[in-house]
Amino acid sequence: MIALFVLTSILAVWFVLLGAGKVLGLPAMAERAAHVGFTVGGYRIIGLLELAGVLGLFVGWMVTGVGVAAAAGFLLLLTGAALAHLRAGDRPPALVPVIVSAALVAGYLTVLL
Template identity: 45%
Template sequence: MILTISLACLIALIFGAIGVLNTLASPKARELAAETGFSVAAYRRIGVLQLAGGAGAALGLAVPPLGGLAGVGLLLLLAGAVIVHLRKGDPVAKFVPAAVCAVLVASYLVALSA
């Protein structure tokens, strides 16, 4: 249970912070949107999904099915991020954060189901 709580908190923190920056269209978010070929509006929508996923992971401690759905949604979002980086021909270092977060979310899902 401690592992599940720790992972949920870490996911909520990571995706909450990134989601806020993307939703508010911070200068770094605007730069990344342009770099990846997304509009700022699309990046804001991604930020909202990140916020929802982080919140869902935290709420999943009380309502496990919600946490499971949030985790699956985040995995899909992260898979999309890796695909975007691969299509752009980015070096591995560019998509390592998304891959590490995917492992983190997958670990949360496993811990949640245990």
Template identity: 50%
Template sequence: MTLATIVLAILLALIFAALGGAKIKSVPAMRELAAEAGFSTAAYRRIGLLEVAAALGLLLGLLQPLIGASAGVGLLLLLGGAVVVHVRKGDGPRKYAPALACAALVAVYLTLLGSA
């Protein structure tokens, strides 16, 4: 495993642990985002749980790459779903750009992991 793969895994784990934790805690900003997207707070918390689980999977992937790859694929599915929700709502690129950027980072992580 390369240094770039390790750094990217840790960066992604930090990002998704923070985002998922905020959804689980149902902080006001996340409640607003859930309402905008048409999700209940409970549904948004479940998404947060998936994000935290993926963050843990990315960290475990440092020891067992197959777990990291599985977590990365799960994140790509979640992020794809986020983009679909935004597009269906008629949101512009500004709203779904963060999901696309994170998806790009995950794709780079998976590519690096696969080439190791």
């Protein structure tokens, strides 16, 4: 249970920061959106999905299926992020945050199940 709390907390902080930045259209996020070929509006939708996913992680403590769905959603978003970065010509080191995030989500899913 402690591992689930720790993983959920780390993921929540990480994705709330990223999601809120996208939803608010912060300049750095708008720059990243343009870099990977998204509009700011499209990036805002991704941010909303990230924020909804955070809620799903916490609900997953009580309803396992919701947590599994949230984790699956994050893994899909992260796969899309990796592909967008590669398509934009980013070098592999730029994928480290995506890979670390995916590993944490996979850990959450493992502990949850």
